[in-house]
Amino acid sequence: MLAAVGAGSTEDFYADIPASLRLNRPLDLPAPLVAEQDLVRHVEGELNHNVSTKERLSFLGFGTYNHFVPAVVDEVINRSEFLTAYAGEPYEDHGRFQALFQYQSLMAELLNMEVVNVPTYDGFQATATALSMAGRITGRRGVVVCSDVLPDKVSRVDDFVRPNLDLTFVPTIDGTAHVEAIIALLGADTAAVWVETPSCTGAVETAIRQLADAAHAVGAILVVGTDPIGYGALTPPADQGADIVCGDIQALGLHQWFGGAHGGFIAVHDDPRFVMEMPSRLFGLASTDVAGEYGFGDVAYDRTSFALREEGKEWVGTAAALWGIAAGVYLALMGPQGMAELAETILARTTYAQARLGALAGVTLNDNALHLREFVIDLSATGVDSRTVVDRLRPLAIDPGVVVGEYELLVCVTEMTTQHDIDRLTDAIASATASSTTQEKSA
Amino acid sequence: MLAAVGAGSTEDFYADIPASLRLNRPLDLPAPLVAEQDLVRHVEGELNHNVSTKERLSFLGFGTYNHFVPAVVDEVINRSEFLTAYAGEPYEDHGRFQALFQYQSLMAELLNMEVVNVPTYDGFQATATALSMAGRITGRRGVVVCSDVLPDKVSRVDDFVRPNLDLTFVPTIDGTAHVEAIIALLGADTAAVWVETPSCTGAVETAIRQLADAAHAVGAILVVGTDPIGYGALTPPADQGADIVCGDIQALGLHQWFGGAHGGFIAVHDDPRFVMEMPSRLFGLASTDVAGEYGFGDVAYDRTSFALREEGKEWVGTAAALWGIAAGVYLALMGPQGMAELAETILARTTYAQARLGALAGVTLNDNALHLREFVIDLSATGVDSRTVVDRLRPLAIDPGVVVGEYELLVCVTEMTTQHDIDRLTDAIASATASSTTQEKSA
Amino acid sequence: MSLPIAPKPAQRRFHQARWDEPIIFELTNPGERGVLVSQVESGIRDAVGDVLADLPAGMRRASPPALPEMAQMRVLRHYLRLSQENLGADLNVDVGQGTCTMKYAPKVNDALIRTTKLVDLHPMQNEADVQGVLGLIWNLERMLAEISGMHSVSLHTSGGSTAIWTNISMIRAFHEANGEGDQRTEVVTTIFSHPSNAATAKAAGYKVITLYPDADGYPDVEALRAVIGPQTAAIMITNPEDTGIFNPGVTEWVSLAHSVGALASYDQANANGILGITRARDAGFDVCHFNIHKTFGTPHACGGPGSGANAVSEQLEPFLPGPVITKNGDHFALDSDRPNSIGKVAPFYGVIPNLVRAYSWIMALGGEGLRAVAETAVLNNNYLMKKILEIPGASAPYATGRRRIEQVRYSWEELFQETGITSEEIGVRASDFGMHYWTSHHPYIVPQPFTLEPTESYSMAELDEYAAVLAEVAREARETPEIVRTAPHNQTVHHIHHDDLDDPERWAITWRGYQRKYFGA
């Protein structure tokens, strides 16, 4: 081939790279494992140093959740055609367009909204963008934060929006929004009212309608950050006045992956003021030369940085399309009934776990809010701090939750957590705290 | 649907089944795990009671081998289109026909023979059929068995061929065929001379040419049972006069699967006397209406029981096609160079293991034959029997081999067994036997 | 044109992927490698020298095998393309492969077996390390014993036909053990029993007697009575037969066999329509087999590996292949000390991946679930039969007006008489719509046959689609027969010529054979 192109050596191709920039030594990297079997042995060896949640009993949540992933989801997203495709046209990549259009449509049903984007990176980005959209739409800077939000999410959102928006945090009461305090803050500079539900402690916000009305009264936009897992049975925020609903799809068919499998959704009503502010791609239906054929294409492509560089809305790039396909398959498998039962199962097991743990001597629940999946227990009355409880449960192969305060533990329960698991946790925490308080509360 | 067919209930469909035969109670089976997540938890729980060879250091062979399976092999055979297909025509199942034609062709290159079947069940069946073919071709009953054959294989073969053939076993000398004794037995009633190479102790037969000449001299057929793993570097039996070569393809790209993934091949020269006696399907090339299109079809279908019931050759049925596709992908990935290097690596590591173990005090090699992959060590001079050695190595997570006699252990080494592994085994056996003999032989 | 999009037409506008790939040998590119092999360590090389040079004379291969030399990605791409050129039960409405029970093989079961705890298990490991898999097989045996009503079950065989072989081998051993080995030289079967019953019996050394049905297509008990006697080793029958007709006199058949000292062997490859409805042992059978890869939801794998189950009465239990799994308390063990056993029928303990899949399949359903499978399959079949019989030119010979169990052998004889288009041609044309059917086993007792078995896996909409395709092709056969005759048109390849496949001078069974015969290579 060198000869075919009239080159003496590959050096010729690098003529434009000045000698001073040339690295005249091999890169200093580990000796390669060129035989596939040697590579496998090495990488498997490294990964075997991990202990997976399947080898333990895990009550860890805090942004990444252990929901069941049906085998068909993995089967579909591991298909070579999907896994290795990228950016083909709607002809050779018809399948990708249809699968993502369907994802948008299935999410839209779950959320009761009419427009959903091709996934962005994660719920953090989705929220940052949703708030920025509110800023652009209203031309204002103020954002009132109504809920307890994951600190990491706040960090990400704030760094993203700070050229354009100012966040004001209103402390929650009993786990959810302090409605009066929030309303008092709203005004002509308010771009958005931001609600998280479930909050980072699992509290479900029940005052969205009030907050929406108040926001709308001052011309602000109600942005709801959420995890859609409960909307088979819970009222979706759109029904309570939300203008933009955003969040993460990890719970919808993605494994835990050490927190490495997130995707962000942004949903709006079919209002061009909102739609035209979305940076992500939106796949829409189109007709073809042949009757009855579903074609697809990019909706309002000129919103995007692909079309307009810095004049586009934020930017678009490689984000989380495959996870969107996964979530679509997941929702199609679950169906209305499955999503409803799932919500009920999680709700019931959460309630049960709250009841069991809250009944332990010295253990209290942090608030009286409605909780889905997560809640905080306060161990202070036991005299044993949360880190000690975690340490004491370690040899039992139980990870009881995330330490969120000296005496506070965030416990997470999903449909994967059985009654038996919860009972085991309860007994274990009882013993771990028993040294200090020996009496159980009466049931 | 019941209404559409005018049935009152599904009972109507069973009108032909006499009441006396009706099971009027539910089957007594475990309560179902209808939620996929519950099923997964249960089955994973059961399987987790196993300890895999990856968690131990295994020198187990004896018919199932730990060879490396490239990821692409699994990728291909797990494709829904292949995994769930069955018996489509060469139109809608063109891919299956081509993949299996290619398997036949790739095996043919490895074996230097021109006809290879779509895989039968396993090497046992392949050998039983190969010998039966020899019986049918020659019209004779005598089979002289020249090698040490796996006892299980003898059991299967004998039960299969006994209506038509009589097996005579000639004890091996120093691991391989006792050529003179065999020649003395050959005669006008000899249908086949059956060589196994490598034998069940891993001994490679070096006298195939002599045995072939002797067989042919009396009008008998030389049947070689083999594992094709070494033929990248070893002379294939066809070059030494074999008429039928048969064996198992598990080593060519199939995992160990607790011994549950075997496939049988039968290879012959392109001689209709032989081809027409093969019971399995043979896929052949055919032209189509369009120039340059490769079509496929069944060669000499009328050989088979599908066409002629009991007048066909033995029978054909669901056998091991997918494993054939796997072996084809494996051979295509390995290529000539890969198969040659593989043979060399296995040969070298076998030789090294023989040398290291044979140098231990009280440990001897059972014979001086050329060995590929497996060999037997004799521990009698250590005074520690093989079962005890196995037991002593158990806590070290080493399975040193298969107990094949009171003091004999069959050790298996593949390309997956590193020098380090062999050294570990050597040290472990040294300590396990040290209690009785404390001196190492001089190197 | 613009939105909205018009409704789809009645027929799916299908085209199978066509990649026009060469044969893999043509893709060779000298020097390319697909996967590299672990190299001999220098420590070993120093210790053992050049093992290839040291090989005994004549043992070193003169030149490497002429396998293609290809980069990994190209091998992958080639096979992925071929896979798209294959239909697969997951991809199509696979009700046309009658007698084969093309049902859904749940993906979760494929996922479950991929654990290293199964994939990387060796059959000679210490029993303590394989308790999981042994327990699971033992439980599967017990479940199949309940399903068949039999005493014991063995899961060693790798397919249906070899399971039938195992049946006759056990029967043979039984008669031999009773000193009747020489006396009992005949096996009786029926023409609508699967050919493997005849073929395995023949392979086991028996003379095979094949009975034909009565005018209604029912097995003819008088015919049986006429041939049975002290020379009979066994009757080996399928029921329901390939026609989907259940033999209402099956108990009489079994009794007749027993009355002359013969055994009764039941081919239950396709038990799908009668799960939980009726059981082999309850009809008196001594032995039966199941195709795990049909009734019990394991994938068909392009034609295997399948898996067979042999279920036997207590009387035949000693003859089961070995070893058998025993349970003592919580511990599972392998028992090989069984003097009457016919010995091994395959390496080790069966097609493990399929056994685990089948276990999982049954566990997801339970007793009521299995019965629902049967009832749904049978309902689907009778529904489809109604739709098919509405197509002019199609018929379902025999047992007119009666219901069928899980499948039907149909006939296009009428259409053929009218148009000259054969069943095979119709099947080929159906592939242009993404559908497939097969005709039936030879001989074509039913003229211009085709055999449909919808199983429980397909919805009414899919059965309707299937029937509509056949109706459409039948219409074409009358109105535009050339389209049918020159089919396929939307397939990977076009009409194939079979001229060379039966001629030893011309057939090309391997690439090297083809090269030698046609290109002198």
Add this chain to the structure above:
Amino acid sequence: MSLPIAPKPAQRRFHQARWDEPIIFELTNPGERGVLVSQVESGIRDAVGDVLADLPAGMRRASPPALPEMAQMRVLRHYLRLSQENLGADLNVDVGQGTCTMKYAPKVNDALIRTTKLVDLHPMQNEADVQGVLGLIWNLERMLAEISGMHSVSLHTSGGSTAIWTNISMIRAFHEANGEGDQRTEVVTTIFSHPSNAATAKAAGYKVITLYPDADGYPDVEALRAVIGPQTAAIMITNPEDTGIFNPGVTEWVSLAHSVGALASYDQANANGILGITRARDAGFDVCHFNIHKTFGTPHACGGPGSGANAVSEQLEPFLPGPVITKNGDHFALDSDRPNSIGKVAPFYGVIPNLVRAYSWIMALGGEGLRAVAETAVLNNNYLMKKILEIPGASAPYATGRRRIEQVRYSWEELFQETGITSEEIGVRASDFGMHYWTSHHPYIVPQPFTLEPTESYSMAELDEYAAVLAEVAREARETPEIVRTAPHNQTVHHIHHDDLDDPERWAITWRGYQRKYFGA
């Protein structure tokens, strides 16, 4: 006809699978279920009662979401069919997606990540339980530091553009920390740098200044000199640019930036052509990023998840997103106590499956291997350029007679002038041969553009095939332009109408939107 088979013609006779599937909502079949959910135990039910009935007022959803109701097999079949209607880099010669480095993502890496030891790992587990993955990421960071010449690396971001965002966010934090946050308001980039450089800078609050190349297509240093000053926060450039042209004056660009106190940010999304040849830090850059999903062999996943690496000089290290992985002896830990950090850029620690794949990809190659990747990719590119330039009507504007690095932005302008056929139309027709290309980013500075990047993964035969397809389509454009204009012909669907996609009254972004707008549902 009979054997032998004639040789294949020059062009592959391709047809993509066409299944003509409905939209999934149309497949609903009320009552069907795809997967069942674990039910609340009776013990829990007894303890907590009816949790749904107990929900606060208004919190219980009035009616379940209108998702389709489908059997599992039908969901699977639908998506498998859609998958066959998608090309995928594994299936085709994917050199037409220039700037995207469509290389082989080895299947072994996909297999390696599927272990429960990674899939089922939770990010808040005890550090002791996640040493494997932490160590692996730490090592990957070190390898990427060596490859870039930089001091430190962060792997938190999920794609290239967000990694570029992270670059500018760190730069912003750096200037703020130095009290120059308000002063430095501009970012300079070039038009042939990826649009995300401009777009992220804008999103971070900067004014963006875009420079155009000189007549030869080289970045114009005089243009840079003209705009740079104390108000400049950074230059953000791609090199080689989208044209495949390497900026020979890149050191001068960096020095100029530094001379006014600005930082230099290097978009190395596609470092594929210069791996081991030249390094960002050696040219003086302060920060760069890699697209793990391009250069480092992870699959593109229909458009993500990708993965980004941010590599920085020691000076910028304090600003890296957190937490960072530290190594103490053999123990890996997470350090979040970094006051200057820009904070989080994504949940937890990056796109783990891709990081493990990339680690494995580098480990299989080593230093020499990476250099061989670059050299092969560049050779392939220059070879393909030669073949493309042989096609009448195709050209490669700029830097005439010079070599390109890893890709080339070509033009069909000549052909367009002659035939009126656009680059887009040619791309659509190419899909009829199983090939794909994309044109380029807007604005079309290069008229009628197309951008090819062959990477190291394709053989000469495949590049030849690719070029031959374009030559054939160019020939058609002249000789049978209607065929091109009405393309595609061998595809899943036919020519698509874009009329409705930009009109808010008519667009249909979801099924419910479509139903409402067009069917009043």
